Amino acid sequence: MKAKALLLLFSVCLTVSAAAQRLVTFQGKAQGTYYIVKYLGEDSTSLQPDVESIFREIDRSLSxxxxxxxxxxxxxxxxxxxxxxxxxxxxxxxxxxxxxxxxxxxxxxxxxxxxxxxxxxxxxxxxxxxxxxxxxxxxxxxxxxxxxxxxxxKKAGVEIDCNGIAQGFTSDVVGSFLLSRGIRNFLVDVGGELVASGVNAQGQPWSVGIERPSSGKDSLQQGPMQAILRLKNRAVATSGNYRRFFDEGGTRFAHTIHPRTGQAVHNNIITVTVTAPDAITADAYDNAMILLGVDQGLAFIARNPKLQLGAYYVYKDDDGQVKEKYSPGFFATE
CATH class of the missing domain: 1.10.3980.10 (ApbE-like superfamily)
Known part of the structure; x- marks a missing residue:
């Protein structure tokens, strides 16, 4: 009973401490996309110049x-x-x-x-x-x-492209910077690749909206609903085939390229959202989850519990109906 009482007291103190801090928010553009940083802190000095310096350093390496x-x-x-x-x-x-x-x-x-x-x-x-x-x-x-x-x-002409992992990595680096400044409660979003630590100003896990289908065909084009994902000490990344594509001969070819066949993806997946312990991992696996497809992707997650991955698929069935399917525990807080 003493241990439970102490745990409850610690939880209450943590919530009060987080609520007593000020929510700091800043945003901007970097890496060809947007970024948003939110954190709870007592220092009124803006950390935005330091964060933008991190973006420039990573660009000098990976852009x-x-x-x-x-x-x-x-x-x-x-x-x-x-x-x-x-x-x-x-x-x-x-x-x-x-x-x-x-x-x-x-x-x-x-x-x-x-x-x-x-x-x-x-x-x-x-x-x-x-x-x-x-x-x-x-x-x-x-x-x-x-x-x-x-x-x-090993061969002349080989080239690398880290865009499928770099934004998640950047979110992690910014998060590590905040931790180095003594900030334990934050949410970092770089182009939709997010990492969350601790709690928000209400002492609750950070809330993140992800696209969710409503009923019927092509419902995402009519305006997606939002599923709320609550994150605490976890990261999330989303990859989709509905923004960058071209149509040819009645087939839509998306920007995700299969490295083994050389083909641009033209499967039934609209988006996949992946959760992981860090954003670099979530960002890398969301690409693989699209290529695996719904059933094989969820089976991969079940076979590899040590990776601590979760996945939420939005896809079209054989009748063109927009559906959703996700791994067990995807909406768990941590």
């Missing part, structure tokens, strides 16, 4: 839009000495590639470019089968070697 970035130097050459940002991202990417048998693969860049979804956008339509086969020879996570701090490509 494909910055000609002098480390990733562009690697793509143009044979090897680079990785900084801490690139080393962390490449290590996580290779780990996820191994566990998903190459469904997530940062060497997919030549295929992304071929389909017109890269830095230089084009709408030339579906590439020829011959061009896809040729480009596939430059794709495969095993074509990368990490030796000490060096990232080395």
């Amino acid at each position: 494909l839009y910055l000609p002098s970035s480390l990733i562009n130097r690697f793509n143009k050459g044979q090897q680079v000495v990785m900084d801490d940002y690139m080393r962390t991202v490449v290590k996580k990417a290779q780990e996820v590639s191994r566990l998903t048998n190459g469904l997530f693969d940062i060497t997919v860049k030549p295929l992304v470019d071929l389909w017109g979804f890269g830095v230089v956008r084009h709408s030339k339509g579906q590439p020829s089968a011959a061009n896809i086969r040729k480009t596939l020879q430059l794709v495969g996570y095993r074509l990368l070697t990490v030796r000490s701090r060096y990232l080395i490509k």
